[in-house]
Amino acid sequence: MLTRRTFLLGGAAAGALVVGWTLLRPEDRLDADLPPPATTGDARLNGWVVIGADNHVTIVMSKAEMGQGVHTGAAMLLAEELDADWSQVRVEQSAIEPLYVNHENLPRSLPFRPDDDGALAHISEFLARRSTRVLGSMVTGGSTSIVDLWQPMREAGASARAMLCGAAARRWDVQVEQCQARSGRVFHAASGRSASFGELATDARDLPHPGHLTLKDPKTFTLIGKRLGHIEAKAKLDGTARFGIDALPDHLLYASVLMCPTLGGTVRKFDTNKVMHKIGVKGFYPIDAYHGGTGGVAAIAENPFIAMRALCELPVEWDHGPAAGLNTDDVRAALTRALQSSDGGHTFYRTGDAEAALKRGKMLEMRYEVPYLAHGALEPVNCTVQVDGRKAQVWVSTQVPMAARKAVANMLGLSPGDVQIHQQLLGGAFGRRLEIDFIVQAAAIARHASPNPVQTIWSRPQDMTHDFYRPACMAVCRGALDADGRLVGWQSVSASQSIAEQALPRAFGKPRFLARLLTDATMAEGAFDQPYACPNMLVHHHRVELPVPVGYWRSVGHSHQAFFVECFLDEMAAAAGKDPIAFRLELLTQPAHRRHVRVLETLRERAAWRGPAQWKDRDGVAFARGMAMHESFGSVVAQVAEVAEIKRQGGTAERDFRVTRVVCVVDCGRAINPNLVEQQMESGIVFGLSAALQQAITLRNGQVQQHYFPDFPIVDMETCPVIETYVLDSDAAPEGVGETATPPIAPAVANALFALTGQRHRRLPLQATPAVPEGNDPWCQSVSMARQ
């Protein structure tokens, strides 16, 4: 079945493909007016590839590498069509140019189901794609990178290959059709002549881009589909990889910040006279709340230690702002009130008559809840800025370099062309580095030390207490079964803050009311867009306003809606007395469900699924299993989680169960690099598992109470389960991977926990959260003790 999405994407899977595009011509995404390469003899054949005189192929990266492997996957797309020798491939971060904007973010953020074939969905997507030319930005996010680059990077490779073959044909005075590229060389079989890409590069550069391109038949791929490792792996093992925090330009000074502990607050005044340790401190400066952040004080010093220590001692009077007095219980009360209100909100999906069906059948009602979550990337928020006269340079790990450049330029009163962004590797991001609060803040701080560059580093507590959190969310799910135990009515009503309502004004500076006019699909994604065909269904969401900054957290709305939907289905299956997989298969009987069925059947086979029942091992330890499936970012992922009880020996154990094994099956369309897909499944599972087990951000008086990782625990070597991943073969166009394994893990574990204990867990996290720390920052205490 042709869904709206594959239709619009041009059916790219259909064998050898002559490129044609109704919205964008191929050349629109091929080249731009870029400076020539720094080394003479190197030749830029288009905006995506430079051929070196020394035979190196440098592939240009428009996306940020944050561990997801996009630099490897994207380079493979181009190298495949170029017929490059992979050992000669290098990658280089792109300039900030319209050529490199992401064409998928906007159309994929619309509130329509993937199978919605209505006129409104088609027209909205068409308009979103058209407006990308004007509104598009360079964004690494939404699991869109490979989807976005699949076409243009292969075209760029094919175009460059055609030019190299053209140059060889001209040199040898033969027909271009007789020249073939293979492994970094062009061959003329009849005469036995060959030349390396490097030898042909400068001649090729002077040829025009070919008028039309024929891309390879996927059956002839030699790189795409191969299990290659990260192209930058070596540099990450010898200390030479450069993350944001490793940008050390000459004459560098360092800054750290102390922001108002209350979210969104500002600084009223501070007293530098009382700071004992001023040796090495260059100055203290008030900082505003930038782009949705919080105001505070910055200290600039010779090194980060001196800056952080000085801030420990600084007495500050705060203006606590609108979040003052807000506690987690107030948030829960606000969400509960919204759920109970009979009006307002937005209906994302409606089919049949859910109300009537609920009255007819055997009805169950369940309430679910998830907390705020921090991103907690291991590389703390940091940014290095040098302001020198009418120019500025920024070294930063960011998912949005184009927006960052514009915002820094605005803050400094420069034009974007005078701001140079040096994109660094990202030490994790998970959505935190979609925000520009810290970049603009760092620019504001660096002004005070101009022309010296300043690296602003947030301490771990500042990073954790001034994040843009995954929204807390509550849901009520109602379902009705008919006499045969089939799901005939389903109503899902949820309540949370809207991310877009905050994030759009943060990014673009537009007033909030404009953002409110848009429907933020992320609030209910994972509920309204799931494949299950229930004849009477309603998905509704209430938007709640709270003074807590919320942002995009790996898999966004799916991260909580999958928990609600998949736990709810498990409960309905149990009520119907059916196996959870069989119960789901009953709801997946249409032609469009073929891939979901294949995923579930593969899972059943690979996990040797015999239902969730409990069993005991030889030592009498009880085990049980649960499963969940979820579709997000175009991919379908299903998982079986196996849990085991932890027997208490005297006293109370920290945890009462552990997750021992996860079996994961994914259909992500064509897997460009199955190794990277498996790696992202492992990554998404561990990330989601940390949240499911013990993570929660809580508020007291508008202040986040978690400061360090022990307060917000992450799965470690000891608690990480064995993970087995199966990537299904597919000829369909590639879909998103980076976030898709996160949504199903929490419900899979919660469902397993029910099988283990007989108790339903409808609120995350599933295990006890650590006691909230009291008193001062332990780091500040330790430095003050070291002084005595």
Next chain:
Amino acid sequence: MVSVRLNGKTVDLKSATDTPLLWALRCEQRLTGTKFGCGIGVCGACTVLLDNRATPACQLLLKDLRGARITTVEGLQGPVAQALRAAWIEFDVVQCGYCQSGQLVAAAALLARCPVPTDLQIDMAMRGIACRCGTFPRIRKAIHKAAAMCRRG
């Protein structure tokens, strides 16, 4: 000024003596392989070898390090380090890579004192090194493989 043996060379660290080693390495010596993650010794991103013991560099003050032998990821050499790096590449362990210096250093310390570690010994040695990308299953495989490579010589 504090004189130490750093990656096999005698080096004078000129930062104030109450500075944590982490920042002297990064800011003064420009050895940026050792990462800042928390500052209180709970994430392991700044793990270095102090003699042969894996230790978070944010918890070491220069004044306590006179004459100490310190190895950072940049100075990690020899057959064990070689085997670890080869195994890390073979299993494509790294994702974002920010924690991997600490992971490698901790693994090297483990194999130095325990050439054939069990899963439990790997748990104990490595659980203090945080990774948000979830590279643990691959790290485990890579340590076992490196141990086997060293045994074969």
